[in-house]
Amino acid sequence: MKKTKFVAFLLVMLMVLQVVSATAFAAKNVVVTTKDAEEGCIVSLEGLSIGKGFFIEPTFVAYQDIMNKYNVEKEAITAAMATGYVFDSLGITVESTGDGWASDSFYMGTIDNIDDPSVPAEFPDFLMENETFVELIESETNSDANLGEFDYTSSAGWMVTVNNYMINKGAGAWLLVNEPDQPADYPVVNNIPVIRWQFSVYGYGADLGTDQVWGMEPLYAAGNRSALYQAIVKYKSNELYGTNDDFTTAIDAYVEACKVLNTEQADIDLLTNQIDIDAQQLIEAAQGGAEHQRVDITDTLNATLEHVYNLAETNGLSVGATGGEWAVLGLARSEKYDLDNAIFTDYYTKVVEYVNEHATEAGKLHSRKLTDNSRVIIGLSSINKDATAIAGKNIVAPLNVLSDVSWQGLNGPVYALIALDSRNYETTDANLRNEFINYIVEKKCATGGWGLSGTKADVDITSMTIQALAPYYTTNEAVKTAVDEALVWLSANQNDEGGYTSWGSTSSESISQTICALVALGIDPQEDERFIKNNISLVDALMSFYDNGAFKHVATGSVDGMATEQALYTLVSYQRMLDGKTRLYDMTDVMTEEPVNPEYDENGFLKIESYINTPAIVTNKAGSTFNAQIGLTGWDSTKDYKLVDMIVTVPEGLRVTDVQATNNLTGGSVYYYVEEATGKLRVVYANLETYENVVVNATEFPADLFTVTFTMDEVLEAKTVDFAITGMSLKLGSDSQDPKMIHVINTMTDSSKATSELKKEVAVFAYELYTGDGIDIIPADKKAVAVLVTELEVATTITYTDGTVLRYNKQLSDKTGVATYVTMVAAETSMDEMNKVANYTMVAGTPASITFGDVNADGVINAQDALDTVNAWLRKTEVTTDDTMLAMNVNGDSRINTYDALGIVDNFVNGTEFIVVTYGARFSAN
Amino acid sequence: MEQINDIKITEQEQEEKKKKKRILLIILLILLLIALGVTLFFILRKNYAKPTIKLDVPSKVSISGDREFTIDIPLSDMPEGVLYPAASFSISFDKSRLEFMGIEEGNVFVLADNGFDLPNWGVNNERSNDIGLINIMYLDQTAGKYAFTSEGFSKEDRNILVRLKFKLRGSVIKGDVMNFVIEDAVLAASDSSQSLAMTKNTLNTVDGRTIADD
Missing domain, CATH: 2.60.40.680 (Immunoglobulin-like)
Structure with missing residues (x-):
């Protein structure tokens, strides 16, 4: 007899044959006894090795019932008796040796009518990969419905384990209570023995991973399923099972998961934990009133704001990881404090000092750690400060190089992306944001989250990364996939107390960051069940660290500055979401270009000012003309103004020849009159036909409203002429007795006065329009200059001493009323020298000219010019001449980009004056 | 008589030369008109071909x-x-x-x-x-x-x-x-x-x- 056959024979001797009269092959699913409080055991009958799942799913049987059936004491109950009770209850018969279930010589042989012979076996993959096993297979189908020794393979038969221990004697002799032969590590989970009858097809239990008797090495280490089976039994006995679809489906899913033969212990533990969570949530949901109770964060938020604000008032805020940008972020984004509050303005002053002291020429605040730049940019954005021009430095610029940013790890590009998006900062490369996003997505760990470096995910880094990617979640499929996986990971790693353990400790900061991540995606952390564990939400967990206006880093410690500031902006971000406001890091809401509604003083006077600008120099000869620009520093767009009126002092010798409203003012027409006796110009702007409202539609202030043209009738003796707005008001109605009908503009300011020098000879006044910053097309070593020239008799070509030929500009000339030329010169060119007429050569002749917006110089501003500007910014074409740069930069800032293209569109369609012209004329005043 | 005959021959030759010149001129004129027509055709076609x-x-x-x-x-x-x-x-x-x-x-x-x-x-x-x-x-x-x-x-x-x-x-x-x-x-x-x-x-x-x- 071969060795295997001999061993099989021994096995057979241990398995008792018995005839069973069961008629169905489906898993038996009868709960014999369900009372949790009762003592008892669990029995299952499994065909996992042949892919047939459970013949009897884990079933509880009470000791008392067994004692009654077999008339024995509890201490005498055997594994066979418990099995017999279940089998008998289900009508399952077996072929066995010994004198029935109560016999101490009971050995299971074949179980009758339990296996459907029409269904072939599906051996697990790990067995089919074992060549020795494959050779043992005699048939993939059973010859009849009985299942026992030698079915399918020559070494097949029933094996039994109690508490994951393959018992070393017959089931009829194995006591469930105080078994004398139980090993030292016999694991009785919850004092409920679990008896698993499993069909083995290889190695007399080697395929079950639990052979401890026959000397064959198990193919793997079987996990102990006792706790999991107990949970399944418990929830299958719940009244919701079979009556509540969600609950039933959920529990059945765990039963299905148990049908995998070689599940490892770690996965079994995971299933065991999760079944409790899922079942409890479904039970609570079914019970209705047991839902998670929301926490109102209002009081906590207000107290924390007050705490941090008081600290800021006392100590000031400065550049730094604590007591700096994160506090600024929380306080500013709460919108509880005006952005002109001293804590913010003082902070800004300190930032300027810090940048002066620490920033490199390139704008780096630290030689390698560019999160310093990102953090300061975020702080500045939150108080509506442009970080591209701080103390003459552009601290955004260093973020344009991915390799520099990512040097310190993943948090480099994560915070760089947040900083860039905080104020929609432009990047030198239009694709830079995509590069950042791709880099970040690719760094995701296989487990589902992100880590600072390497492959180990971390809660804080994962949550910060989600915050950075949140703006792209709905538009970028790769981002959505990565973030969704990260959310699963975050949910799975949340602990039973609703928090997280990161960097070796359970900290409030990890909770804060996760809340921020969820909120950035629009997920309410108090509603999403994935993040409520044991009825404890992330917000509940964060509150457990709260202490009188501040937060602790760890629950057992004391309050901590960093923990408090992170909790503050976390609560602020959550409140913003609840209030329907923009995301914490989306600061575009404070960048609004809507007209600022001015405040009123106690007399009802508007707290806005008028201004008048006239050219610094004007030609002093009969017939010469020039223009003054008159405007306001604000406008109350909520009021229904019927007219604007003003009084301007006209210098002796000058005559008003025209008054025009600019495009900023609509709804009415200009009416004016100069009183000869006083020399006062009186102007009214109103719609006298329909009395409709007059409206200022400017999006930026100060805004020019009127252009007044003055003409000189004779040469004047004076060296200067002085102008002043002596009165200006906005009227809401005609009732002069009602003070509420008039809003008086404050004209008692220096800006309401202007002076122009009278020049009888050729004179120049040069002023800077802008200087390039080297980022977008305009080199940092070049600046644009405008030059007013008086007393030009005829068309004149003007050349500066360095050989630069100036370009005549009709737009500025028309605006100021004085011939104006423009040019690009080296940035270091002295404006003092450019203001000396002796440094220019002037020759009669038609000068070269440029027109702002006419990029291709074809005499027409149209779509080609806008497209050429876009192409230049996209670097599809190269801008090779200063003239093209001057024509393209219609916004008059330090670079050429799509804003200029839009400026051209706006000018073409709406007639909006180019900013370079508006400001060019404004700068032309002394 | 011989002199008169010589004169007549010379006049005939001159007449034939004039006739040849006229034919040549007409041919040149026709060629010029054809060239002008072709040129105009291409110019106009190019113009009409524009969107x-x-x-x-x-x-x-x-x-x-x-x-x-x-x-x-x-x-x-x-x-x-x-x-x-x-x-x-x-x-x-x-x-x-x-x-x-x-x-x-x-x-x-x-x-x-x-x-x-x-x-x-x-x-x-x-x-x-x-x-x-x-x-x-x-x-x-x-x-x-x-x-x-x-x-x-x-x-x-x-x-x-x-x-x-x-x-x-x-x-x-x-x-x-x-x-x-x-x-x-x-x-x-x-x-x-x-x-x-x-x-x-x-x-x-x-x-x-x-x-x-x-």
């Missing part, structure tokens, strides 16, 4: 009824293989007789993320009525991703870029003539040498006029 935008103005507009009418702006052709990411038109009209009501969609498409879409033109009705000039512009800020292309242009159909809607003002009486003039038009390509532009003489334009009628 044209036209103001399709109804010949008459009734002063009774709602007094509204629409001007289609069709484009005759669009070269293949060229992207036109921007386009603009400046069209003047008599603002004292007409109120510009706005634009309506045409049927020439631009590229879109998932195929084609109608372009989103920019226009300012109020300003147009203020200055008597309608400035319409489309700009694809990606310079190509959302451009006009021959793929969005059907050679079989009448390709209307955009429609202009007008209303006669109350002062208009029967017999009033109203002119519409394309002051500038361009379908701009990134390589401006491929643009269809009035300023470059690569785009023909046809203006329009209408007469107020009963």
